[in-house]
Amino acid sequence: MSLDNIGGSEGREIEPYVPLLTNFDLQLIGEGTHYRTYEKLGAHLREVDGVKGVHFAVWAPNAERVSVVGNFNKWEPSQHPMYLHSEQGIWELFVPGIGEFELYKYEICSRYNEYTVFKTDPYAYAGELRPLTASVVIDLSNYIWGDGDWMVERVKHNNYAAPISVYEVHLGSWQRSENGNWLTYRELAHRLVDYVKKLGFTHLELMPISEHPYDGSWGYQTTGYYAATSRYGTPQDFMYFVDYCHRHNIGVILDWVPAHFPTDGHGLGYFDGTHLYEHADPRLGFHPDWGTLIFNYGRVEVSNFLLSNALFWLDKYHIDGLRVDAVASMLYLDYSRPADQWLPNRYGGRENLDAIEFLKQLNILVHGEYPDVLTIAEESTAWPLVTRPVYVGGLGFDLKWNMGWMHDMLSYMQQDPLYRRYHHNQLTFSLIYAFSEHFALPLSHDEVVHMKGSLLNKMPGDDWQKFANLRALFGYMFTHPGKKMLFMGGEFGQWNEWDYHGTLQWYLLDFPSHRGMQQYITDLNRLYQSEPALYEIEDSWEGFNWIEFRDSEQSVIVFMRRARNYDELLVVACNLTPVPRYNYRIGVPRPGHYEEILNSDAECYWGSNLGNLGDKWSEPIPFSNQSQSLSLTLPPLSTLILKFKP
Numbered sequence: 295m296s297l298d299n300i301g302g303s304e305g306r307e308i309e310p311y312v313p314l315l316t317n318f319d320l321q322l323i324g325e326g327t328h329y330r331t332y333e334k335l336g337a338h339l340r341e342v343d344g345v346k347g348v349h350f351a352v353w354a355p356n357a358e359r360v361s362v363v364g365n366f367n368k369w370e371p372s373q374h375p376m377y378l379h380s381e382q383g384i385w386e387l388f389v390p391g392i393g394e395f396e397l398y399k400y401e402i403c404s405r406y407n408e409y410t411v412f413k414t415d416p417y418a419y420a421g422e423l424r425p426l427t428a429s430v431v432i433d434l435s436n437y438i439w440g441d442g443d444w445m446v447e448r449v450k451h452n453n454y455a456a457p458i459s460v461y462e463v464h465l466g467s468w469q470r471s472e473n474g475n476w477l478t479y480r481e482l483a484h485r486l487v488d489y490v491k492k493l494g495f496t497h498l499e500l501m502p503i504s505e506h507p508y509d510g511s512w513g514y515q516t517t518g519y520y521a522a523t524s525r526y527g528t529p530q531d532f533m534y535f536v537d538y539c540h541r542h543n544i545g546v547i548l549d550w551v552p553a554h555f556p557t558d559g560h561g562l563g564y565f566d567g568t569h570l571y572e573h574a575d576p577r578l579g580f581h582p583d584w585g586t587l588i589f590n591y592g593r594v595e596v597s598n599f600l601l602s603n604a605l606f607w608l609d610k611y612h613i614d615g616l617r618v619d620a621v622a623s624m625l626y627l628d629y630s631r632p633a634d635q636w637l638p639n640r641y642g643g644r645e646n647l648d649a650i651e652f653l654k655q656l657n658i659l660v661h662g663e664y665p666d667v668l669t670i671a672e673e674s675t676a677w678p679l680v681t682r683p684v685y686v687g688g689l690g691f692d693l694k695w696n697m698g699w700m701h702d703m704l705s706y707m708q709q710d711p712l713y714r715r716y717h718h719n720q721l722t723f724s725l726i727y728a729f730s731e732h733f734a735l736p737l738s739h740d741e742v743v744h745m746k747g748s749l750l751n752k753m754p755g756d757d758w759q760k761f762a763n764l765r766a767l768f769g770y771m772f773t774h775p776g777k778k779m780l781f782m783g784g785e786f787g788q789w790n791e792w793d794y795h796g797t798l799q800w801y802l803l804d805f806p807s808h809r810g811m812q813q814y815i816t817d818l819n820r821l822y823q824s825e826p827a828l829y830e831i832e833d834s835w836e837g838f839n840w841i842e843f844r845d846s847e848q849s850v851i852v853f854m855r856r857a858r859n860y861d862e863l864l865v866v867a868c869n870l871t872p873v874p875r876y877n878y879r880i881g882v883p884r885p886g887h888y889e890e891i892l893n894s895d896a897e898c899y900w901g902s903n904l905g906n907l908g909d910k911w912s913e914p915i916p917f918s919n920q921s922q923s924l925s926l927t928l929p930p931l932s933t934l935i936l937k938f939k940p
Contacts, residue, residue, distance in 0.1 A: 295854065299358055300626075313377060313379070313386055314340065314342070314349050314351075314386065314388060315334060315379065315384065315386055317851060319334050319667045319713060320379055320381070320384060320852075322383045323335075323353075323382055323384060323595070323598070324381065324382040324595075325594065326594025326595055326597060326598040327594075327598070328598060328602070329598070329601055329602050329605055329659060329663075329893070330602060330605065330609075331417070331598060331599065331602040332417055332520055332602050332603070332606045332610075333663075334351060334386070334862060335351045335352060335353065335416075336350075336351065336415055336416075336417030336418060336419065336520065337349070337350050337396075337398065337415060337417075337418065337419070337429065337431045339393065339394060339431070339433050340388060342388055342390070345390045345391075346390070346391075346393065346618070347388055347389050347390035347391055347392055347393075348388070348389050348392050348393065348396065348431050349386065349387070349388045349389075350362050350376065350386065350387050350388075350389065350398070350400075350415075351384060351385065351386040352376070352384070352385050352386075352400050352415060352416070352417075353382075353383055353384055353416075353570075353595060353599075354383060354385055354400070354402055354565060354566035354570070355382070355383020355566065355567040355570075356404060356405060356406060356566045356567055356570065356667070357385070357402045357403060357404060357405060357566040357567065358403045358404060358405035359371075359401075359402075359403040360374070360375070360376045360378075360385040360400055360402050360403075360843055361374055361375045361377060361400075361401045362374040362376060362387055362389060362398055362399075362400060363398065363399055363400070363401050363412065364392075364396055364397050364398035364399070364428070365396065366389070366391075366392045366396055367399075369399075370486070371401040373681050374387060374389055374797040375387075376400075385393065385400075391433070392431070394431055394432060394433050395428060395430060395431060395432070396430070397422065397428040397429070398415070398428060398429050398430075398431065399412045399413060399414055399415070399427075399428055399429060399560070400412070400413050400414075400415065400489075402565070402566050402567070403567075404566060404567020404568070405567070406567055406568065406867050407567055407765065409567035411559065411564075411566060411567075412560065413560055413561075413565060414427055414428065414429045414517065414518065414547070414560045414802050415429040415562065416519065416520075416562060416565075416571075416599065416626075417520050417675070418430065418432075418518055418521050419431075419432040419434055419518060419520055419521055419529055420432040420505075420518075420521050420522070420524060420528070420529055421505040421517075421518045421521045421523075421524060422524065423524045423525060424506075424508075424525075425507070426478055427507065427517075427558075427560040429518075429521075429895035430473065430521075432528070432529055433528075434529055434610050437530045437533040437534070437537075438540055439533070439537055439612065439614060440537055441536075441537050441540035441541055443541075444540035444541065444543065445540070445612065448545070448614060448666045448667075449665070449666035451496065451497075451543070451545050452545065452614060452615065452666050452667065452668050452692075454692065454693075454732055454832070454833075455829070455830055455831075455832075456496075456829065457496060457777075457822050457823040457828070457829040458494070458496055458497060458734070458778070458829075459494065459495050459496045459497070459777070459778040459779075459780075459819050459822060459823070460493040460495065460497045460498070460499045460547060460734070460778065460779040460780070461490045461493070461497070461498055461499070461782065461785070462498075462499040462501070462738055462739060462775070462779055462780065462781040462782060463486065463498055463499065463500055463501065463782050464501045464512060464513075464739065464782070464792070464794060465479075465482055465486075465500060465501070465503065465525075466509070466525060466794065466795075467793065467794050467796055467797055467798070468482070468486060468797070468798060469482075469485060469486075469797055469798065469800070470701045470796075476525055476526055477526065478526050478527040478531055479522075479526045479527040479528075479531035479532045479534060479535040480527065480531050480534050482526065482535060482665040483534060483535040483538035483539070484538070484638060486498070487538055487539050487542050487544055488542075488853065490544060491542055491543075491544060492816070493785060493812070493815060493816045493819060494815075494816050494819025494820045494822075494823065495544070495545065495819060496543075496544070496649040496823070496907050497544065497545035497546070497547055497614070497615070498539060498544055498545070498546050498547065499547040499548075499549065499613075499615075499617055499779065500546065500548055500549060501513050501514075501548070501549050501639055501739065502516060502549045502550070502551055502619075503522055503523050503526075503532065503548065504516040504518055504519055504520075504521060504522070504551070505517055505518025505522070506518070506556075507556070507558050507560075507561075507720040508556070509794060509795060510794065511556070512547075512739070512794055513549070513551075514551050514554070514584075514619060515551075515554075515555065515556035515584070515586060516551050516555055517555070517556060517558055517560065517561040517562070517569070518681070519599075519600075519603045520603060520606055522611070525827075527649060532611065533589075533610075533611060533612075536611055536612050536613065537612070540612065544835075545614040545615065546612075546613055546615075547612050547614060547615035547616070547617050547668065547670065548607055548613045548615070548616055548617070549618045550603075550607070550616045550617065550618055550619065551620070551622050552589065552600045552603075552604075552618065552619075552624070552652075552656075553588070553589075553618075553619060553620035553621070553623050554581045554584060554586035554587060554588050554589070554620070554623070555571070555572075555582075555586060555587055555589070555859040556585075556586050556587070556782070557585065557586065557587060563586070563587050566924065567682065569590075570596075571587070571589060571590065571599070572587035572588060572589060572590055572856055573588060573590045575637065577631075577635055577636050577637050578590075578627070578636075578637055581623065581630075582630055582631060582635070583623075583630050590648075591624075591646070591648035591649045591651070591652040592648035594683045595651050596711075597648075597655070598654070599619070600656075601652075601655060601656060601659055604616060604656055604659070604660055605659065605660070605663060605664075608660065608663070608664050608667055613682070614667060614668065615667055615668030615669065615670060615692075616660070616667070616668070616669050616670070617670040617672065618653075618656075618669065618670065618671055618672065618691075620672060621653070621671045621672055621673040621680075622672075622673050622674045622675050622677070623651075623654075624646060624649040624653065624677075625645065625646055625649060625650060625673070625675070625677055625905060626644050626645065627639060627644050627645065627646050627647060628644045631657070633638055635656055649690070653689050653690070653691075654684045654689060654690055656669070656690075657669055657684060657689065657690025657691060658684055658690060661690065668676070668692045668693060669691045669692050669693075670689070670691060670692065670694070670695070670734060671689065671691040671693070671694045671695065672695050672697075673694050673695065673697075674695075674697040674868055676785045677689075678730075679731075680694045680731055681693060681694050681731045681732040681733075682731075683793070691732075692732060693732050693733065693734045693777060694731045694732065694733055694734070695731040695733070695734055695736045695738075695779075696724065696728075696731075696734065696735050696736070697736070697778055698723075698724060698727070699724040699728075699733070699735055699774070700735065700736055700737065700738075700741070700778070702720040702723055702724060703720070703721075703722075703724075703767060703770070703771075704741060704752060705720055706720040706721055706870075707752065707753060707763055707764075707767050707870075708752050708753070708754065709754070710754050710755075711754065711755075711870065711871040711872055711931070712871075714849045714870055714871065715846045715847055715848075715849055716846075718799060718846035718849065720771075721841075721843075721849075721868075721870070722843045722851065724774070725775075725838070725840070725843075728774075728775050728776070728838070729775070729832075729833050729834050729835065732774070732832070732833060733776040733777070733832075734770050734776055734777040734778070734779050735774060735778055735779065736779040737749060737771070737774040737779065737780050737781060737784060738779065738781050739792055740821060741781070742781060742783070742784070742791055742792045743792050745791070746791070747789055747791060747927070748783065748784075748787075748788050748789055748790060748792075749764055749784045749787070749788075750764055750766075750784075750787040750788065750789055751791075753767075755841065755872065757807065758900075759872055759931060760787075760788060761807050761810070761811060761885060761900055762872070762894070762895065762901065762930065762931035762932065763870075763931050764787060764811065765811065765814055765894040765895075765899060765901070765931075765932070765933070766868060766869075766870060766894055766931050766932055766933050767816065768780075768814065768815065768818060768866050768894075768933075769866075769868065769892070769894045769932070769933025769935070770827070770851075770866075770933055772818045772819075772821070772822050772863070773828060773853075773855060773862045773866040773933070773935060774830060775832045775833075775837065775838055777806065777829075777832075778822070780815070780876055782798060783798045783799070785811070785812055785815040786802060786803055786808045786809070786811050786815075787802070787807065787808050787811040787814040789802070805813070806900055807900045809900075810898060810900035810901075810902070811899065813899060814894060814899040817892060821891065821935065823923075825855075825857075825937070826857035826858070826859070826862050827855040827856050827857040827862045827863060828855055828864065829866045830857045830858050830862075831856065831857065831858065836856065837855060837856050837857075838855060838856075839853060839854040839856070840852075840853050841853055841865070841880050841881055841918055841920070842880060842881075842918060848869070848871065848873075848875060849866065849869070849870040849871045850864065850867065850869050850870070850875065850878065850882045850928065851867075851868050851870075852866065852867045853865075853866055854866070854882075861885070861938070862937055863884065863937070863938040864891075864936065864937055864938070865880070865882060865888060865924075865935070865936040865937075865938070866933065866934065866935050866936075867880065867903050867926060867928055867931070867933070867934045867936075868933045868934075869929065869930065869931065869932050870931065871930065871931065872930040872931050873930060874904055874925050874927065874928065874929055874930050875926075875927070875928035876927050877925050877926075877927075878925070878926050878927070878928050879915075879917055879924070879925050879926075880917065880918065880923060880924055880926060881916070881917040881918030881919060881920030881922070881923050882912050882920055882922045882923060882924055882938075883921070883922070884912070884921050884922065884938055884940070885912050885914065885921075885922050886911070886912055886938060886939060886940055887909060887910075887911055887938075887939040888909060888910045888911070888912065888924060888937065888939070889908065889909045889911075889935040889937045889939055890906050890907075890908050890934060890935070890936050891935050891936065891937045892904060892928075892933075892934070892935040893905045893906075893929065893932065893934055893935075894932045894933045894934075895929035895930065895931075895932040901929065901932070902929060902930065904927060904930070904932075905927060905928035905929060905934070906926055906927050906934075906936075909936075910924045910925070910926060910936065912924055913925070924936075
């Protein structure tokens with residue numbers, strides 16, 4: 295399209311404008327190395343020769359014609375055809391006389407077929423509220439941040455040697471307004487941040503807030519990768535949310551979904567009449583589990599789109615971490631596929647070499663630009679070196695979800711205590727590999743949906759035993775090596791499964807059993823953050839020692855946690871039957887006083903209040919290869935934490 299034919303915002307002829315994308319921009323975009331493409335592509339407010347308007351740019355290399363349409367031209371494609379940079383396949387146009395909040399789409403006509411479609415902008419900063427799908431022109435530069443102190447000190451909060459306790463949230467169903475509507479980002483900022491601050495969590499993890507058309511996808515089927523969903527307000531409202539979190543020393547981790555995208559007609563699929571973002575062959579480009587499309591990571595423009603998107607959230611929204619969804623599905627070409635429904639790589643293997651390279655580049659880029667930001671992999675296989683640096687052959691993530699621990703523990707805890715003796719290895723097996731990666735221990739949303747039952751309802755026994763079991767599980771979780779992550783509702787023992795179009799059962803806090811569970815999580819969080827032995831050394835046996843791991847008959851485990859200061863020593867004992875164990879002897883390494891600093895069976899947690907009267911003195915009786923020992927009372931279905939006092 296010649297620049298001489300560019301029409302004005304009202305159909306009048308205007309002086310032609312030179313392209314606003316520079317040759318250098320175009321070269322980098324073509325190479326796939328322009329990691330701030332969100333500042334060049336998409337819709338941006340500009341002033342050209344004293345005239346204010348909006349500059350549009352989109353990648354559609356196989357289009358015969360691309361036009362910008364919107365309310366400003368009555369959605370008529372002939373009014374604003376775009377100019378093509380043919381070498382890079384980038385179309386651009388400056389439209390004078392329009393501004394912020396304009397609705398728009400791209401009309402794309404393919405050069406290869408009769409395909410003509412209206413697409414939303416892949417780089418749009420905002421979109422309409424579903425079911426409407428237009429993109430919205432938004433200025434992201436006008437929010438004044440107040441989180442300078444947090445940003446300067448963020449490395450202290452995101453350090454692997456720091457305590458990290460994450461509260462996972464779905465913003466639409468954590469809490470609703472009095473009339474049942476969604477809370478806004480600004481309302482959530484005050485209610486949610488004040489709540490997690492009171493409970494002692496250090497970070498929030500938000501299920502995807504990128505724009506998505508279907509509520510039931512929970513945000514994991516994204517159409518607007520650069521748009522904070524309009525369900526809860528404007529981009530500036532979301533900035534306020536993150537800002538408020540930071541000003542109250544709460545980090546924000548975002549669930550990020552580079553593994554796949556939905557087939558909705560207005561989205562990325564078949565974007566310019568060709569399989570542009572996805573693979574053409576469904577054995578590579580279609581995900582059978584979710585009915586979605588898989589990114590073609592080997593195409594440099596596609597990987598650049600995703601890499602820029604990762605930086606975008608860190609840059610424009612000050613996000614503190616990216617939890618990368620479905621990493622296992624990216625790593626393996628045969629993931630969830632029958633033998634005849636996948637294609638091997640060029641070496642004949644099942645590894646997705648392009649996805650592996652993409653993940654490595656992601657972590658190199660993110661940590662190079664933002665060394666104080668966390669990247670977290672949801673990776674459920676035994677893929678090696680997920681959290682090791684790329685330069686030693688790793689993928690470069692900071693943390694990996696310990697799915698093995700989660701599956702083993704939930705399987706174990708669902709057993710009737712009478713039969714737990716036959717499953718004792720599920721309690722202890724995680725320590726075989728606990729130091730092979732930098733792990734986070736997740737009890738996530740995935741475990742409380744699709745008829746799996748809530749955490750509380752997974753527990754066997756009567757109501758008292760269910761609560762006691764869950765408290766014991768949380769006690770083991772917070773003392774086991776690894777960062778912590780708990781999905782909303784678990785902190786007070788919600789009975790129901792999570793319902794994405796409802797809200798949590800807040801009325802349960804009228805009952806002492808649920809208030810006790812909430813208080814227990816609060817005390818666990820505060821203890822976890824105040825005791826270096828629970829977080830300083832999580833990657834070696836220097837921070838963990840078994841005292842008793844063989845007592846399957848009584849379903850008891852006992853272990854030590856240590857800090858860098860060897861005097862910082864905790865002893866943890868878990869009794870996972872409803873039978874109290876009196877005079878249970880354990881070995882300890884040092885003579886002295888051991889203070890009982892947490893007892894999950896305490897009355898304030900709705901327990902039976904059995905324990906050790908606050909402390910125990912060691913005795914010079916050798917036991918379990920230790921020179922000293924303690925004689926303890928282990929309450930039923932409990933976790934005890936004792937602190938050595940030299």
